[in-house]
Amino acid sequence: MLQVKNLTKIYDGGVKALDNVSFEVPKGQFLAVIGLSGSGKSTLLRCINRLIDPTEGQILWDGEDVTAASPEEMRRIRRKIGMVFQHFNLVHRSKVITNVLAGRLGYINPAWSFLNRFPKADVEKAIKQLQRVGIAEKANQRADELSGGQQQRVGIARALMQDPHMILADEPVASLDPVLAHSIMKHLEEINKSDGVTVLCSLHFLDLVHRYADRVIALNQGQLVYEGLPKDIDDKKFKDIYGRDAERVG
Amino acid sequence: MKNKKTSPWKSIRLGFIILLIFVIYAYGFDVTAVTLEELKSETRQESLTRVTRALAKPEIIEYEQTVEVVNAPVYVSCPQGGVTLPEPDTSGPYIVVSPACAEAGEPVTVQGFNFAPNTEGPLRFIPGNDPANIVELGRDNVRTDGDGNFVAEFTLPKGRASDDVQYIRATLSANVGTPRFTQTAKDTWNKIIETVFLALLATTVGTILAIPISFIAARNLMKSVRSPLTSIAFSTLGWPVGMALGIYIVGLVGDFSGPLTGNLLLNIVIVGVLPVAIPVAIRWSLPQEEISTPGPALRTGRMAVILLTVLVSFFGLYQLSGLFRNGGLVLENILGAWGFLGSFLFQLGDILGVLIPVTAALAAGGALSSFLGRIGQRAAEKLPAATVKLLNLIFSALAGATVLGLIGWLVEWLYQIGRPEFTLWGPVTVGAALGLLLAVFSKAKDSLPIGLVIYTVTRTILNTLRSVEALVMAIVFVIAVGIGPFAGVMALGLHTIVSLAKLYSEQVESIQAGPLEAVQATGANRLQTIIYAVVPQIVPPYISYTMYRWDINVRMSTIIGFVGGGGIGFLLQQNINLLNYRAASAQMIAIAVVVSIMDYVSSALREKVV
Numbered sequence: 001m002l003q004v005k006n007l008t009k010i011y012d013g014g015v016k017a018l019d020n021v022s023f024e025v026p027k028g029q030f031l032a033v034i035g036l037s038g039s040g041k042s043t044l045l046r047c048i049n050r051l052i053d054p055t056e057g058q059i060l061w062d063g064e065d066v067t068a069a070s071p072e073e074m075r076r077i078r079r080k081i082g083m084v085f086q087h088f089n090l091v092h093r094s095k096v097i098t099n100v101l102a103g104r105l106g107y108i109n110p111a112w113s114f115l116n117r118f119p120k121a122d123v124e125k126a127i128k129q130l131q132r133v134g135i136a137e138k139a140n141q142r143a144d145e146l147s148g149g150q151q152q153r154v155g156i157a158r159a160l161m162q163d164p165h166m167i168l169a170d171e172p173v174a175s176l177d178p179v180l181a182h183s184i185m186k187h188l189e190e191i192n193k194s195d196g197v198t199v200l201c202s203l204h205f206l207d208l209v210h211r212y213a214d215r216v217i218a219l220n221q222g223q224l225v226y227e228g229l230p231k232d233i234d235d236k237k238f239k240d241i242y243g244r245d246a247e248r249v250g
Numbered sequence: 251m252k253n254k255k256t257s258p259w260k261s262i263r264l265g266f267i268i269l270l271i272f273v274i275y276a277y278g279f280d281v282t283a284v285t286l287e288e289l290k291s292e293t294r295q296e297s298l299t300r301v302t303r304a305l306a307k308p309e310i311i312e313y314e315q316t317v318e319v320v321n322a323p324v325y326v327s328c329p330q331g332g333v334t335l336p337e338p339d340t341s342g343p344y345i346v347v348s349p350a351c352a353e354a355g356e357p358v359t360v361q362g363f364n365f366a367p368n369t370e371g372p373l374r375f376i377p378g379n380d381p382a383n384i385v386e387l388g389r390d391n392v393r394t395d396g397d398g399n400f401v402a403e404f405t406l407p408k409g410r411a412s413d414d415v416q417y418i419r420a421t422l423s424a425n426v427g428t429p430r431f432t433q434t435a436k437d438t439w440n441k442i443i444e445t446v447f448l449a450l451l452a453t454t455v456g457t458i459l460a461i462p463i464s465f466i467a468a469r470n471l472m473k474s475v476r477s478p479l480t481s482i483a484f485s486t487l488g489w490p491v492g493m494a495l496g497i498y499i500v501g502l503v504g505d506f507s508g509p510l511t512g513n514l515l516l517n518i519v520i521v522g523v524l525p526v527a528i529p530v531a532i533r534w535s536l537p538q539e540e541i542s543t544p545g546p547a548l549r550t551g552r553m554a555v556i557l558l559t560v561l562v563s564f565f566g567l568y569q570l571s572g573l574f575r576n577g578g579l580v581l582e583n584i585l586g587a588w589g590f591l592g593s594f595l596f597q598l599g600d601i602l603g604v605l606i607p608v609t610a611a612l613a614a615g616g617a618l619s620s621f622l623g624r625i626g627q628r629a630a631e632k633l634p635a636a637t638v639k640l641l642n643l644i645f646s647a648l649a650g651a652t653v654l655g656l657i658g659w660l661v662e663w664l665y666q667i668g669r670p671e672f673t674l675w676g677p678v679t680v681g682a683a684l685g686l687l688l689a690v691f692s693k694a695k696d697s698l699p700i701g702l703v704i705y706t707v708t709r710t711i712l713n714t715l716r717s718v719e720a721l722v723m724a725i726v727f728v729i730a731v732g733i734g735p736f737a738g739v740m741a742l743g744l745h746t747i748v749s750l751a752k753l754y755s756e757q758v759e760s761i762q763a764g765p766l767e768a769v770q771a772t773g774a775n776r777l778q779t780i781i782y783a784v785v786p787q788i789v790p791p792y793i794s795y796t797m798y799r800w801d802i803n804v805r806m807s808t809i810i811g812f813v814g815g816g817g818i819g820f821l822l823q824q825n826i827n828l829l830n831y832r833a834a835s836a837q838m839i840a841i842a843v844v845v846s847i848m849d850y851v852s853s854a855l856r857e858k859v860v
């Protein structure tokens with residue numbers, strides 16, 4: 001169970017990216033986060049694993065206070081939270097398998113990282129994750145030789161390496177074409193349904209939300225403007241979320 | 251702007267600017283002493299010709315030579331009553347001047363007979379009436395034909411009129427036998443090798459040290475490093491205490507190791523066994539991966555094993571150093587011509603011996619600092635704010651006093667001021683006061699941007715040092731460690747560190763932030779993030795910059811000898827000073843060859859790697 005309480009983030013420049021946001025996510029839920037670009041979705045997801053330090057508010061995960069965690073505790077918390085990014089964020093010049101193995105770093109003793117060594121079991125596990133997302137044959141290629149869809153699968157495999165209890169996906173399909181988008185979303189759905197991993201996924205298109213999300217929250221200029229089921233978003237709610245001039249299509 | 255009205259002010263301003271430029275350049279010519287008059291003067295041109303011709307004939311290859319030297323009398327301005335010259339000795343080579351007298355500046359014909367065929371050399375005027383005079387004027391070369399004869403026109407020099415007899419001398423020589431390298435060529439070869447290795451060492455050392463520095467000089471990596479004041483103060487204190495402890499303890503290890511190094515066999519056994527034993531200990535005490543948090547007993551046990559392992563490792567390093575030195579001495583005696591390999595081994599051992607205490611100090615300092623820093627972090631998190639504030643007040647003052655006190659001690663050591671109120675009590679008080687102020691005005695549990703502070707300090711030091719020319723550094727090091735290539739290596743090495751660290755860190759600052767964020771999100775700590783997200787991104791530019799620096803170092807190492815820094819520059823400068831232009835020419839050619847080869851090799855490599 002993830003509880004976000006009165007979360008506020010004010011950036012150094014004075015931009016209020018999150019404004020007193022509170023919500024809860026039960027274990028195993030697929031939660032969609034929607035909102036216009038600049039509404040604070042990325043900021044929200046990054047506050048949850050403290051890539052960004054919130055200005056105010058509290059985040060509790062399974063009873064543990066994430067916002068008050070020390071660097072060492074944060075390391076233990078983060079390794080249970082996988083993250084998937086819009087631009088995949090792979091290390092381009094490294095091999096695919098190395099990118100996947102990086103998901104284990106939260107468990108590896110840092111002293112061993114000097115030697116660039118991973119335990120054998122981890123290497124086998126990495127191959128297994130690559131098989132799961134269907135690109136095991138690319139393991140020894142350089143990451144930037146892969147297509148966008150393939151890179152995102154590597155991103156998912158990296159998150160899976162962490163044995164995550166929760167996955168934060170920040171617009172995972174925004175830079176992919178619709179067909180690929182569905183294949184990536186299906187992977188997330190499968191992980192959510194069969195492994196019971198909680199998924200927080202920010203999305204652009206409402207049809208994806210309807211198709212994959214259990215529940216949805218919407219942000220507008222940092223404020224939580226909707227919380228509920230995807231099917232309950234009517235025309236009025238839609239205008240609250242996307243602004244008065246927005247047209248609903250499809 | 252709207253209408254094109256020509257304003258008189260504009261014209262005046264233009265005129266003024268032109269005038270100003272004229273004055274600036276006039277002054278520039280004056281201070282740089284640009285004058286073509288000097289170039290046009292006859293003596294200049296003559297020496298220019300001489301130097302250029304010498305440069306065109308580098309002293310690389312020489313032959314055995316046969317030399318025939320013959321004089322013939324001549325009168326400059328004909329004496330009254332004409333001249334009667336003795337018959338030349340025709341049994342050997344001889345020359346005949348006709349007419350036997352002429353005015354200064356007039357041409358005479360010189361014929362040579364009975365010389366060896368196909369020999370060559372200068373025909374010169376010998377002033378004064380001494381046939382053995384070594385002063386020679388003129389620079390006309392003659393060459394004998396297949397029969398050993400020659401005919402040449404010779405212009406008598408001006409201003410050398412005399413009533414006495416004077417001489418014209420032919421010095422003809424021919425090469426015989428097979429060519430061989432001159433001593434100059436051999437010296438040049440030795441020095442050019444020294445030069446290349448000077449550049450190599452400086453580049454290697456510089457690169458190795460510049461890499462870690464470049465990380466702490468990169469804003470994007472340091473920006474996020476923040477710690478509470480308690481942690482900062484603790485880890486600041488940890489450095490000097492740890493370093494002192496490290497040096498002391500490793501000294502004990504060294505004393506223990508010393509008597510054992512005499513025995514070559516024991517040495518080899520120890521050096522052979524430890525690399526097997528140490529990894530086993532490390533594997534036990536630092537498990538690769540750990541899901542659950544270990545209990546206190548296990549932790550303490552591991553800590554003890556690690557400490558012991560470190561001590562044993564240093565003991566092993568001492569043994570290795572001893573082995574290298576003793577083994578090197580032995581090898582040097584056996585290997586004969588390859589003895590330099592033995593002495594290289596010896597030097598390695600020596601260097602290792604010097605590096606051990608330095609490494610120990612850095613390792614112990616770093617370890618204690620990070621250990622105490624962690625304790626400080628814990629304290630700041632868990633203790634109540636009032637207690638943290640108190641801790642901050644005490645330890646921040648202590649840390650400030652220590653840092654400034656150490657700087658004061660350095661100043662005292664450097665300048666021997668001998669006034670403790672300036673170099674001891676003063677800095678200590680100021681440091682304590684600064685620390686106190688910081689503790690008073692910061693919130694007890696707040697994180698301070700220590701990363702940015704370190705970044706700024708590092709950048710400032712780098713920029714200051716970078717503005718010092720490598721040649722100037724070489725002068726300083728020549729004074730510090732004496733004339734020779736070692737000073738050159740130190741100077742070039744230091745300059746390489748500071749300039750590469752700057753270039754590298756700019757590369758670190760321009761990497762993609764995405765992968766960094768992604769690796770951080772997996773729970774990787776700072777070190778792991780650097781290894782897995784930063785390093786792969788910077789390898790190509792680092793290699794390319796290192797090559798570029800290698801190029802520069804080769805060039806620099808050729809001239810660093812001018813100030814006594816070793817390498818070929820020393821020889822070149824010496825020969826120029828001795829007016830030995832043919833030797834200097836050989837060295838300049840060597841430099842040109844080496845620099846262009848290095849240039850070619852490095853650009854070829856760069857294309858391959860990047």
Ligand SMILES: Nc1ncnc2c1ncn2[C@@H]1O[C@H](COP(=O)(O)OP(=O)(O)O)[C@@H](O)[C@H]1O
Nearest residue numbers: 011013015017036037038039040041042043044
């Ligand atoms: N590092 C930053 N510094 C300052 N402002 C930022 C930063 N990152 C994002 N913002 C601002 O915060 C707001 C929310 O951004 P973001 O969380 O990226 O929105 P979204 O992901 O929904 O597009 C935007 O106005 C953006 O300009």
Ligand SMILES: [Mg+2]
Nearest residue numbers: 041042043171
């Ligand atoms: Mg975003």
